[in-house]
Amino acid sequence: GDSVTQMEGPVTLSEEAFLTINCTYTATGYPSLFWYVQYPGEGLQLLLKATKADDKGSNKGFEATYRKETTSFHLEKGSVQVSDSAVYFCALSRVRGTALIFGKGTTLSVSS
């Protein structure tokens, strides 16, 4: 069945470091791909998305490119800030059906 695998955390970085969080997926057809962020004590909110191969989603300095050949959607940011500390979830939307399938989440901690 459809699934999402993302790198285990926690990821600990210093402010202004480069961030990569790996995400790969298994799905039939061409799902849409998403990154969600969860700040402490809050619900999930959409960070960025891509709906077809080679699309690049971007928001708040974060980027991810939909790579069908490697079934990946890695999240990157060139210079992280303390305020980026949160849990990041990679997700896909099934081609048939409406539910999102989530990875297990990666906790990012950024120190000044």
Next chain:
Amino acid sequence: NAGVTQTPKFQVLKTGQSMTLQCAQDMNHNSMYWYRQDPGMGLRLIYYSASEGTTDKGEVPNGYNVSRLNKREFSLRLESAAPSQTSVYFCASNGGPNTEAFFGQGTRLTVV
């Protein structure tokens, strides 16, 4: 613009007690979902409703029931709570396949 509203935010139950988690969305979305979030497990789908009048089991439905009361509201019921149901519960909605989901703030449930 409220989005997705869940109640209550916190709840403590004794084993065997019952309760209903309420969820309402004001975005005219067709599809609604209940997820649970547990450490190291990410978000797992409990039940979903692709449209008003329909409900389907997700990945972890045992011990839960749902009701899609109307297009706005989707409730989750625990008939006889168990300690294994201690979790954070999120309600979400979206407009259909391949669209982003919007999440409520979550309900932190503890079963003792």
